Amino acid sequence: MRKAILPFTTLVIGVIIGFMVSEYIVEGDVSQESVNAAEEQREILYWVAPMDANFRRDKPGKSPMGMDLVPVYADRVDQSPDSLQIDPNVIQNLGVRSEDVQYGRLDRKIETVGYVEYDENALQHIHTRVDGWVEELTVKAEGDPVRKDETLFELYSRTLVNAQQEYLLAKSSLQDPLIVASQERLVSLGMTAPEILELDRSKIVNQRVKVIANTDGVVAMLGIREGVYVTPATHVMSIADLDRVWILAEVMERHADAIEIGQDVVFEVDSKPGRSFEGQVEYIYPDLDPRTRSLKVRIGYSVQDDVFRPNMFARVSIVVSGKNDVIHVPSSAVIRGGASDRVVLDLGDGRFRSVPVQVGYESGNFTEILRGLNVMDRVVTSGQFLIDSESNIDSALARFQDFDDNESLRENVGAEILGLNLSSGTLRVKHDRVPAWGWPAMTMDIEVADASLLQQVAIGDHVQLEIEKQSQGDVQITAIGGTIQ
Numbered sequence: 377m378r379k380a381i382l383p384f385t386t387l388v389i390g391v392i393i394g395f396m397v398s399e400y401i402v403e404g405d406v407s408q409e410s411v412n413a414a415e416e417q418r419e420i421l422y423w424v425a426p427m428d429a430n431f432r433r434d435k436p437g438k439s440p441m442g443m444d445l446v447p448v449y450a451d452r453v454d455q456s457p458d459s460l461q462i463d464p465n466v467i468q469n470l471g472v473r474s475e476d477v478q479y480g481r482l483d484r485k486i487e488t489v490g491y492v493e494y495d496e497n498a499l500q501h502i503h504t505r506v507d508g509w510v511e512e513l514t515v516k517a518e519g520d521p522v523r524k525d526e527t528l529f530e531l532y533s534r535t536l537v538n539a540q541q542e543y544l545l546a547k548s549s550l551q552d553p554l555i556v557a558s559q560e561r562l563v564s565l566g567m568t569a570p571e572i573l574e575l576d577r578s579k580i581v582n583q584r585v586k587v588i589a590n591t592d593g594v595v596a597m598l599g600i601r602e603g604v605y606v607t608p609a610t611h612v613m614s615i616a617d618l619d620r621v622w623i624l625a626e627v628m629e630r631h632a633d634a635i636e637i638g639q640d641v642v643f644e645v646d647s648k649p650g651r652s653f654e655g656q657v658e659y660i661y662p663d664l665d666p667r668t669r670s671l672k673v674r675i676g677y678s679v680q681d682d683v684f685r686p687n688m689f690a691r692v693s694i695v696v697s698g699k700n701d702v703i704h705v706p707s708s709a710v711i712r713g714g715a716s717d718r719v720v721l722d723l724g725d726g727r728f729r730s731v732p733v734q735v736g737y738e739s740g741n742f743t744e745i746l747r748g749l750n751v752m753d754r755v756v757t758s759g760q761f762l763i764d765s766e767s768n769i770d771s772a773l774a775r776f777q778d779f780d781d782n783e784s785l786r787e788n789v790g791a792e793i794l795g796l797n798l799s800s801g802t803l804r805v806k807h808d809r810v811p812a813w814g815w816p817a818m819t820m821d822i823e824v825a826d827a828s829l830l831q832q833v834a835i836g837d838h839v840q841l842e843i844e845k846q847s848q849g850d851v852q853i854t855a856i857g858g859t860i861q
Contacts, residue, residue: 420447422816434809434816460728460763467726472759474722477705479751483698484634484739490625490643492688495676498617500591505566507607508533510600511584515613518598522589522615529600529612530584536565540581547576593617621684623655623675625692632671634696634737635660641675643692645684653677657694698739707743709755710735711764719749720756720763728756730764786844786854787812793837794819801827803853807841824853832856 424446425431425439437445462472512530515522522528543558562572567585575582596616606612623643627635639657659674675692677684711718716732723729736744749755756763787810795804806819822843824830833839833856840857 422818423447432816462726462728462763464726467759470759470762472756472763474754474756475706475709477703477745477749477751477753477755478742479701479703481698481700482702482704482739482742482744484696484737486627486631486634486694486696488625488627488631488692488694490623490673490675490690490692492645492684492686492690493622493624494596494616494618494686495620495622498591498593498620499596500589500593500615500617502528502587502612502614503608503610504531504533504587504606504612505564505608506531506533506535507605508536510602510604510606510612513600513602515595515598518595520595522593522595524589524592526589527586528589529602530586531606532584533565536562536567536585537581537583539565540567540575543572543575544579544581587612589615591615591617592619616686618679618684620676620678621686622658623677623690623692625673625675625690625694626665626668626670627673627694629664629669629671631737632664635671635673635694640695641692642695643675643677643690645688645690647685647688648682653682702736703745703749703751704739704742705745705749705755706757707738707741709757709760710743711760718764719745720760722754722756724754728763786842788840788842788857791839791841793833793835793839795835796830796833797821798827798830801830803830803833805841810843813845822851822853829853829856 423433423436431439431445433445436447439445462470508531510529511532513528514526515528539558539561543555543562546554546558549555559572562575563569566587567575568588571582571585593615595613597611597614599611599613600606623641625641625643635657637657637660641655641657642652643655644652655675655677657673658676661672661674664671673694705719709719710733711720711730717735718730718732721729721731731748733748734746736746738744789807789810791805791807793803794806796802797804800823802821802823804819804821807817809815809817822841825844841853842855842857844852844854846852
């Protein structure tokens with residue numbers, strides 16, 4: 377009995393296992409068929425090498441490294457031909473970071489350098505009013521301090537001696553007109569009122585006349601020595617008042633229009649680390665330095681208890697009132713180029729595109745964008761150089777336009793018209809392969825050589841295009857054939 381039951385049990389278990397396996401196989405086949413059907417429904421734009429995005433083909437095959445080419449689907453890339461799709465893991469490894477475009481007030485601060493100079497409005501230049509010889513020079517060198525009413529030097533002048541003698545004779549004659557005339561002559565020759573009163577009192581002619589300092593300061597220039605013969609044309613010395621100085625700042629030409637008299641200024645000097653000083657723009661010089669292409673700006677500052685020495689180096693920040701409603705991005709997002717400036721847009725879902733922009737002024741860590749961005753855009757602030765090298769328009773065209781001297785410059789290709797842009801004079805087309813140039817079938821914007829060509833087609837037309845490579849690397853549509861059925 378037991379021997380009869382054992383074969384029957386084995387048979388039942390086998391039937392159950394077979395049924396389960398068959399169901400799994402059927403289900404697997406159905407699942408695989410559905411996946412394959414879904415894959416077939418997706419539009420493949422081109423095939424690309426896994427390790428080199430620049431290696432593209434219009435059909436499956438092998439990459440130069442022997443790897444299978446992978447398809448790029450229309451639903452995985454942006455419709456713009458210069459966009460780039462990056463795997464999320466690669467984005468993370470590259471350290472790509474993005475920030476939203478900002479819109480609002482952007483205050484401006486112009487950072488520049490300058491140097492300390494004497495306040496020329498407080499500079500006293502010493503000249504004599506008569507010719508004579510310098511005697512008893514009390515100031516010996518430039519930089520010597522002087523005090524108000526201090527004697528700078530004594531002058532012997534034969535003209536002054538004769539004028540004093542004539543004054544004493546007039547006094548003795550008791551003729552008022554003569555006395556007044558001789559006294560006025562003494563004043564015109566440089567004698568002070570106390571010296572004339574002393575002459576009236578003593579009745580003794582002074583052989584030397586003292587030259588007195590009118591203000592406190594230091595000797596900024598000394599052009600004489602004892603015993604030197606001087607005339608009224610001789611620049612004897614200059615005395616500078618250090619209670620007030622000028623900061624002469626050099627502003628670059630591109631900031632010239634932003635500078636106005638009265639703007640607040642903050643500056644620092646190396647001799648006083650950790651401290652900042654405030655002043656105002658007092659004067660803007662009318663001409664630019666032809667060597668440095670900079671504009672000189674004068675800033676006044678009252679020294680008070682500090683000591684500022686001429687020719688000290690200063691770091692200057694000029695505060696400029698910002699404009700409202702300005703689109704601006706972090707300065708790190710802007711890629712400076714010779715022909716144009718660019719930023720990399722973060723389109724989401726790992727898609728990026730390099731776009732040209734027109735930049736305005738810079739303020740701290742931000743840069744104004746005049747044209748090329750919208751408020752809702754998002755830009756890449758880190759890792760953008762690697763992305764830009766793959767996605768910017770110039771690089772994309774260069775990859776397709778790398779041809780030798782034997783390659784034809786003009787080709788005919790079938791295409792479907794997807795869009796027209798009358799303002800830019802371009803057609804958006806989905807064209808067939810161009811074997812002579814190594815181009816796969818793709819969608820792109822192409823400029824027309826003549827705007828009248830835009831009137832010959834409509835969206836949805838299938839036409840024959842004559843395209844030509846220009847000397848600068850651009851591609852133009854030179855002719856449009858009849859509609860292809």
